[in-house]
Amino acid sequence: MSERNTSRRTFLKTTGVVAAVGLGSTIPASAAEISNAPVPDDTDALTYATMGTDKDNPTAELYGNFKCPYTQEFVRGGNLEAVLNEYVASGDLNLQFRALAYQPPGTSSHGTSTYYISDSDPLISEAAMGVWDVSPGDYWQFFNYMFSDLISGNVSFSEMENRMQSTSVSNRSTIIDRASSGKFDDEVEQNRYSAGDHDVTFTPTLVLDGETIPPHHDTDELLEWIGNRISSSSTSSDTEDNTDSSSDETKDDSSNNESDNDSNSTDSSDNDTSEDSTSSDSSSSEPSASEDSGSSGGSTSSDSSSSSDEGSSDEEQSSSSSPSENTSSSDNTTSSSETDSDSEQSTDDSGSQSISIGEFCKMFLR
Numbered sequence: 001m002s003e004r005n006t007s008r009r010t011f012l013k014t015t016g017v018v019a020a021v022g023l024g025s026t027i028p029a030s031a032a033e034i035s036n037a038p039v040p041d042d043t044d045a046l047t048y049a050t051m052g053t054d055k056d057n058p059t060a061e062l063y064g065n066f067k068c069p070y071t072q073e074f075v076r077g078g079n080l081e082a083v084l085n086e087y088v089a090s091g092d093l094n095l096q097f098r099a100l101a102y103q104p105p106g107t108s109s110h111g112t113s114t115y116y117i118s119d120s121d122p123l124i125s126e127a128a129m130g131v132w133d134v135s136p137g138d139y140w141q142f143f144n145y146m147f148s149d150l151i152s153g154n155v156s157f158s159e160m161e162n163r164m165q166s167t168s169v170s171n172r173s174t175i176i177d178r179a180s181s182g183k184f185d186d187e188v189e190q191n192r193y194s195a196g197d198h199d200v201t202f203t204p205t206l207v208l209d210g211e212t213i214p215p216h217h218d219t220d221e222l223l224e225w226i227g228n229r230i231s232s233s234s235t236s237s238d239t240e241d242n243t244d245s246s247s248d249e250t251k252d253d254s255s256n257n258e259s260d261n262d263s264n265s266t267d268s269s270d271n272d273t274s275e276d277s278t279s280s281d282s283s284s285s286e287p288s289a290s291e292d293s294g295s296s297g298g299s300t301s302s303d304s305s306s307s308s309d310e311g312s313s314d315e316e317q318s319s320s321s322s323p324s325e326n327t328s329s330s331d332n333t334t335s336s337s338e339t340d341s342d343s344e345q346s347t348d349d350s351g352s353q354s355i356s357i358g359e360f361c362k363m364f365l366r
Contacts, residue, residue, distance in 0.1 A: 003197045008025070015172050019255065026286065032083065033081055033084060033085065034075070034081055034140055034143070034144045035140055035141040035144045035145075036089065036140070036141075037051035037052065037053060037084055037088065037089070037140040037201050038053050038089060038189065039052075039057075039136055039137060039139070039321060040053065040054055040055040040094070042055050043132070043136040045262065046096075047130070047133070047187055048096050048097065048098055048129075048134075048187070049090055049096065049097045049129075049132040049139050049140075049143065050095070050096045050097075051084065051094065051095050051140060052088055052091075052093065052094030052095065053088075053089075053091040053094075054094075057091060057092070057093070057094045057096040058092070058093055058094070058208070058209075058230055058233050058237035059084075059095070059096050060093055060094070060095050060096070060206055060208040061094060061096050061098050061125065061194075061198075061203045061206070061207040061208075061225065062074075062097050062098065062204060062205075062206055062207075062215070063098050063100050063191070063195050063198075063200045063204065063206075063207070063259065064097065064098075064099065064100065064203045064204040065099065065100050065101070065116050065121065065203045066099060066121075066122065066146050066147075066150070066151060067116055067117045067118065067120075067124070067150055067151060067152060068117065068203045068204070068270060069150065069218055070202075070203060071147070071203050071204040071216075072147045073204075073216045074215050074216035075143075075144070075147040075206045076148065077216065079215055079216060079222055080095075080215075082219050082222070082223060083222070083223070084217075085094055085228075086223050086226075087223075087226060087227075087230065092230055093208075093226065094229060097143065097188055098191045098194065098195070098202055098332060099121075099124070099125035099128060099129075099188065099191060100116050100121075100188060100192065100195055100200070101116055101122045101125040101188050101189075101191065101273065102114065102116060102121070102122070102188075102191070102192040103116055103123070103192060104193075104195040104196035104200055104201065104365070105191050105192065105193065105196045105328065106196070107196075107201050109219055118151070118154075118216070120154055120155040122162065122185070122188055122189075123155055123156070123157065123179075124151065124160065124190045125184075125191075126179040126180075126182075126183075126184040126185065127157060127160035127161075127164075127175070127176070127179045128142070128143070128146070128160075129167055129184040129187060130175035130176065130178050130179035130183075131175055131178065132182065132185070133175070133178065133183075134170075134171045134175045134178065135169055135170045135171050135175070138167065138169040139170075140171050141167045141169075142163070142164060142167045143194060144161075145167045146163065151317060157180050160176070160179075160210065161173075161175075161176050163262050170350060178351055184330060189356065198212055198251070199212070200212065202214070204225075206217055207334075208226060208229045208230075208352075209229040209232065209233050211229065213225050215296050225229055243307075244309055269317050313360070314325070319335055345359060
């Protein structure tokens with residue numbers, strides 16, 4: 001607990017902010033602070049009357065009844081003002097009033113299992129909700145006045161409007177019109193089920209962080225009880241934030257790892273590309289190697305093919321050699337022919353010589 005809050009609590013105790021239970025005319029001097037309690041800006045988001053600095057602050061729910069003297073003790077006896085000054089005004093806590101008009105399920109009081117105190121309870125609660133709905137800035141002044149002199153007996157909307165007028169609540173006719181039309185019936189009835197969820201069986205009961213306390217007893221005990229639950233809630237919230245933060249960091253790390261993996265994947269892809277490139281080179285090389293292979297294996301194939309081609313070529317050469325041999329043969333034939341021709345020629349020449357000599361001899365003998 002801060003030193004500032006302890007000093008304020010000491011001040012409240014020494015100023016004697018006390019009211020006699022059941023004596024509605026006894027109003028503590030500092031009750032005006034309740035009338036001027038802070039109201040969150042966004043009241044449209046708040047179904048039930050709430051005092052506080054921000055709608056998102058931790059919120060304590062006060063279950064009470066406008067005819068209940070014990071609720072009056074809490075409101076007018078100094079404990080509500082102590083909570084307001086200690087936690088609400090500082091922004092540590094919001095306080096929300098839930099008027100209990102009907103008995104929580106499975107309970108009974110004052111001889112009835114339907115209404116909490118009397119059959120006027122729903123009407124009173126609906127009129128009060130109308131003030132919060134239409135003129136939220138006037139609500140806590142009206143609320144404080146309602147507990148300064150407890151209403152009793154059968155109550156009408158006309159009497160509720162008079163009470164609003166006594167505290168200068170604005171737009172009273174609109175409030176009464178809405179309340180009497182049944183606009184707030186469901187919200188008022190819902191309080192009985194919410195009270196049942198928290199095992200509330202009497203008023204007043206304060207609910208915070210899922211736990212309950214009768215708030216109209218010892219002031220210090222009440223403030224300490226609230227302080228412990230705010231701290232607990234705050235620690236829990238910090239833990240959740242840290243867990244979320246941790247979780248986010250883990251997610252970020254995971255994302256980074258995924259990025260790294262993607263990067264590695266990309267590198268791997270690049271390596272694959274590189275390998276593909278190598279493979280491509282290899283393929284180029286393989287076609288080269290294939291050509292080498294085709295030069296090698298290609299060479300082998302080519303050699304083989306070459307061999308085969310050479311074989312074929314040899315055969316062709318052989319065939320080609322056949323023409324050559326034919327040429328040679330042709331040459332031989334030609335040569336032979338020429339020889340024959342020469343021979344014949346020679347024979348012819350020799351023939352021609354022999355005739356000439358003969359003729360010569362004949363000529364000579366003649």
